[in-house]
Amino acid sequence: MRNGGVCAAPPISRNAPISPRRAATKEARKSELSACNAKFAGRRKPGGGYTYFDFMQNRSFDIAGPNPTADEQKHIDEQYTAFLDRERRSSIASALAVKQQQSQQAAIDDRKGGMRRPSPISRRSPRTMRGRA
DSSP, X not given: OOTTSSOOXXXXXXXXXXXXXXXXXXXXXXXXXXXXXXXXXXXXXXTSSEEEEETTTTEEEEESSSSOOHXXXXXXXXXXXXXXXXXXXXXXXXXXXXHHHHHHHHHHHXXXXXXXXXXXXXXXXXXXXXXXX
């Protein structure tokens, strides 16, 4: 079977359910595919071996079989923890940079003597304002 093909698991035994490719209806095929995807986390690679895609990290891991072993799962979990730490640090650094920019802008405004552009009160022309007085 090719990568991304139907059921990337080892050969199915005689007692296993019908192969999704041989399912009678579209609904039966979808049902078999979802059962297969739930049973096997890894996908076969074209050159051999298996790969596991972790959507939370948006990356793939090479694994020995169709499902990660305990050690492989531990490694994936450790990588996810490191990923979350990097994301947290990045978020903090971004918030700090925004805060620094705001304080620098405030300092620049203070140096100008507090002369900020006044906000327009009304967009009416002076002609219309005269008529109302």
